[in-house]
Amino acid sequence: xxxxQRDWAVRQPDFKAAQYLxxxxxxxxxxxxxxxxxxxxLVLDIGCGIGHITPHLIKENVGxxxxxxxxxxxxxxxxxxxxxxxxxxxxxxxxxxxxxxQENQFDLLLTSMSAHWINQLPQWMKKCNEILKxxxxxxxxxxxxxxxxxxxxxxxxxxxxxxxxVSSHVSPFVRSQDVGGLLSSAGFDMITLDSDEIEVxxxxxxxxxxxxxxxxxxxxxxxxxxxxxxxxxxxxxxxxQSMYSKDGKYPATFKIxxxxxxxxxxxxxxxxxxxxxQLSLKDIGKIVEDPEMMxxxxxxxxxxxxxxxxxxx
Numbered sequence: 052x053x054x055x056q057r058d059w060a061v062r063q064p065d066f067k068a069a070q071y072l073x074x075x076x077x078x079x080x081x082x083x084x085x086x087x088x089x090x091x092x093l094v095l096d097i098g099c100g101i102g103h104i105t106p107h108l109i110k111e112n113v114g115x116x117x118x119x120x121x122x123x124x125x126x127x128x129x130x131x132x133x134x135x136x137x138x139x140x141x142x143x144x145x146x147x148x149x150x151x152x153q154e155n156q157f158d159l160l161l162t163s164m165s166a167h168w169i170n171q172l173p174q175w176m177k178k179c180n181e182i183l184k185x186x187x188x189x190x191x192x193x194x195x196x197x198x199x200x201x202x203x204x205x206x207x208x209x210x211x212x213x214x215x216x217v218s219s220h221v222s223p224f225v226r227s228q229d230v231g232g233l234l235s236s237a238g239f240d241m242i243t244l245d246s247d248e249i250e251v252x253x254x255x256x257x258x259x260x261x262x263x264x265x266x267x268x269x270x271x272x273x274x275x276x277x278x279x280x281x282x283x284x285x286x287x288x289x290x291x292q293s294m295y296s297k298d299g300k301y302p303a304t305f306k307i308x309x310x311x312x313x314x315x316x317x318x319x320x321x322x323x324x325x326x327x328x329q330l331s332l333k334d335i336g337k338i339v340e341d342p343e344m345m346x347x348x349x350x351x352x353x354x355x356x357x358x359x360x361x362x363x364x
Contacts, residue, residue, distance in 0.1 A: 053121065053168055053267075054122050056267050056269070057100075057120070057121070057122035057124065057125055057267040058122050058123070058124040058125075059267075060264065060265055060266065060267035061101070061122065061124040061125055061128050061267075062124065063265055065265055066265050067101075068265070069262045069265035069266050070100075070101070070103070070266065071251075072164070072249065072266065072305060073100060073103045073163070073164045075249070076103070076164050076307060077103025077104045077107065077163045078103075078107050079192060079309065080104050080162075080163045080190060080191065080192055080309075081104050081107035081108055081161075082107070083190050083309075083311065084108060084112050084113070084159070084161070084190065085109075085112060087112060087159075087188070089158075090112065090114070091112060091113050091114065091158040091159040092114040092115065093114065093115055093157050093159075094108075094113050094114075094115065094116040094117070094137075094157065094158065094159040094160070094161060095116070095117050095119065095152070095157045095159070095160050095161065095182070096116055096117065096118045096119065096161045096162070096163075097146045097149070097160065097161065097162040097166075097179070097191075098119070098146045098162055098163070098164070098165020098166065098168075099118035099119060099120050099125070099126065099129060099141075099165075100120060100125050100129070100163075100164070100165070101125055101128040101129045102118060102129035102139075103164070104161055104163055105118065105137065105139060106134070106135055108135065108136065108137050109136050110136040113159070114137065114138065115137060115138040115139075115140065116135075116137055116139055116140070116161075117140045117141075117142060118140070118141045118142070119141075119142045119143070119144040119146055119149075120143065120144070120146065120165075121143070121144070121145045121146055121147075122143070122267075123143040126141040126142065126143050127141075129141060146162075146165060147170060147171070147175060148178070149178050149182060152182045153182065155181075155182070155183070155184045155185070156182050156183075156184070157182055157183055157184060158184055158187050159183075159187055159188060159189075159190070160179055160182075160183055160187075160188075160190070160191075161190055161191060162189075162190075162191035162192075162193070163191060163192050164192065164193065164194065164268075165193070166191055166193040167193040167194040167195070167224055168222075172225065172233055173233055173236060173237065176233055176234060176236075176237035176239070177236075177237045177238065179237070180237045180238040180239060180314055183314045184314065184316075185314050185315065185316025185317070185318075185319075186313070186314065186315075186316030186317070186318045186319050187313070187314055187316075188311055188313050188314075189234075189310075189311070189312045189313075189314070190311050191309070191310055192307050192308065192310075193225070193230075193307070193308055194224050194268075194305060194307065194308075195224050195225055195227045195230075195246060195306045195307065196224045196225065196226045196227065196306065197224075197306050198221075198304065198305050198306045199263075199303055199304065199305070200304060201291060201294075201295045201301075201302060201303060201304060202256065202259060202260075202291070202303060203221040204290075204294070205256065205287040205288075205290045205291040205294070205295075206221070206279070206283070206287045208286075208287070209283045209284075209286035209287035209290055210283055212286055213280065213282055213286055214280075219270065221270055222270050224306075227244070227246045227306070227308040230244055230308050230310050231310070234310060234312040237312075238314065239312030239313060239314060239315075240312070240314075240315045240319065241311075241312070241313040241319065242310065242311065242312045242313075243310065243311040243312075244309070244310050245309050246306060246307065246308045246309070247306075247307045247309070248306050248307070249304070249305045249307060250302050250303070250304050250305075251302070251303050251305065252297070252300030252301065252302055252303075253300065253301045253302075253303060254299075254300070254301070255288065255292075255301055256284075256287060256288045256291045256292075256301055257284075257288070258301075259303050
């Protein structure tokens with residue numbers, strides 16, 4: 052069902068005009084790759100879409116990237132990545148199963164705005180850990196709980212008023228605080244999480260719903276109601292405007308959770324021992340204002356390079 056939805060979306064004439072959110076998140080994922088100090092000969096982009104990450108990568112960081120997506124239409128449309136500095140290979144693969152990849156094959160895994168459609172996240176993350184080499188990272192971003200809460204609440208209130216009950220019209224999302232636990236259970240270490248909210252203004256609720264269809268991000272479950280009554284939509288539009296509109300715009304909130312997890316290995320950076328610090332955090336202000344102290348700390352850090360954490364990301 053999800054494959055059909057993506058294949059339909061990519062054929063629409065206005066498809067590329069609605070990719071603004073995925074382009075932004077794809078750039079943010081690529082930006083994290085720039086912080087890696089190691090070169091990555093072989094990279095896998097899981098759920099690549101039309102290629103929102105690859106155009107931002109550079110040959111100094113990446114040798115070759117394999118783009119995979121369950122939609123053949125999406126991978127074919129990623130031809131815009133041909134101008135990328137890195138070598139690109141495209142495959143039509145179900146990103147949930149990731150069949151055809153070997154254990155310890157990749158130096159870096161990337162995913163952007165795709166993982167929230169995975170049905171079995173625990174098993175999927177274990178598979179990602181399996182195909183990743185030791186001492187290598189998994190970097191990604193996905194939509195999280197409370198995404199599109201304005202649209203969800205408006206439709207629910209409208210259905211309560213008109214039908215006396217509610218049904219699901221916005222797909223469920225993972226809770227941000229659960230992502231770290233899922234990564235840890237899958238075998239990842241040195242996990243870093245951060246969340247952000249992106250608010251996009253629309254002229255009306257129907258423009259939002261149309262763009263969600265073009266993004267291939269509209270509701271997609273087997274048990275969903277395939278139609279919404281006209282009077283429910285009209286009521287939802289009025290509720291949306293009354294409760295959430297700002298300066299003539301209908302805001303839609305997209306909550307993004309970004310994560311980085313490392314597959315353990317013999318050369319993976321390790322945290323310093325508890326109690327090994329030499330200074331208190333309350334003294335940081337004084338240290339920054341004292342050039343001599345900064346120089347001294349820098350020299351001490353260089354002398355104990357092997358005993359301290361090297362910040363990679």
